[in-house]
Amino acid sequence: MKKILLQLDCDPLASVFDAVTAYDAGADVVLQYGNVTTENVVDLVYGVMFTRGGDKLKYSAIFIGGSNVSRASEILDVVKKTFFGNVRNSVMFDPSGCNTTAAAAVAKMTKACDVKGQKVVVLAGTGPVGQRAAAMFAMEGAKVVVTSRKFEKAQAAAEEIKATFGLEVQPFAAFDDESTTEALKGAVAALCTGAPGVTLIREPLWKANPSLKVLGDVNAVPPMGVEGMKSSYNGEVIEGKVMLGSMGIGGLKMRVHRTCIERLFERNDALFDAQSILEIAKELS
Incomplete structure (x- = not known):
């Protein structure tokens, strides 16, 4: 089954850097969306939540980026509230790296x-x-x-x-x-x-x-x-x-970024934010 990454970016154009890194980390498909807001993000998340079930949910994951960390944080909050029970996808939060x-x-x-x-x-x-x-x-x-x-x-x-x-x-x-x-x-x-x-x-x-x-x-x-x-x-x-x-x-930063993307597809309930990403960086350093 293909590994699909939903890339949610609050900027008008979704980051090419983040997309290339995702492909290098093993994603088969990256669905890029720019101008993502708290108002339009829910339907995008539904698209990866409800198309695969059970153990197959882990093959769809979400990356939240963009240059505005505050707006990206608000999007993350909405994404987390959209999930329920085991119907959820792993998420990585890394706006502006x-x-x-x-x-x-x-x-x-x-x-x-x-x-x-x-x-x-x-x-x-x-x-x-x-x-x-x-x-x-x-x-x-x-x-x-x-x-x-x-x-x-x-x-x-x-x-x-x-x-x-x-x-x-x-x-x-x-x-x-x-x-x-x-x-x-x-x-x-x-x-x-x-x-x-x-x-x-x-x-x-x-x-x-x-x-x-x-x-x-x-x-x-x-x-x-x-x-x-x-x-x-x-x-x-x-x-x-x-x-x-x-x-x-930067060399370690890129290894950390790719490793987080790889691990998104190992389970369907991971959240890679500050503390969990730091733990991966310490593991790899």
């Missing part, structure tokens, strides 16, 4: 350094990847600080993380060398999740920090978020710090 990217970064960084009970800083952590990474570090027992250039944005992100995951993180304004140095004081790990081409930690700052053990950067566009970072770094030790660049993190 937020879960797979964050999980890959956190898995690699926590493998390089034990963060339980330790301070970890997620710089420019107000976006989808930053918020998910902050939550995942907190799941691993870290004392997490989320920064933004404006305290109000960092505070809003902390409140969103609390509302979504029930986890506490500390907001902090880091807008220059002095405030960034203060944010990093006592931290064992720092992850940059800012906009492409924006440097968040200058090289003299991280080199002079005695507590930092691992630095991660998801930015692939020069200049890097961590000055002196190379996107190809995948565990190289520079000045006593383990360095993880976007390609080093």
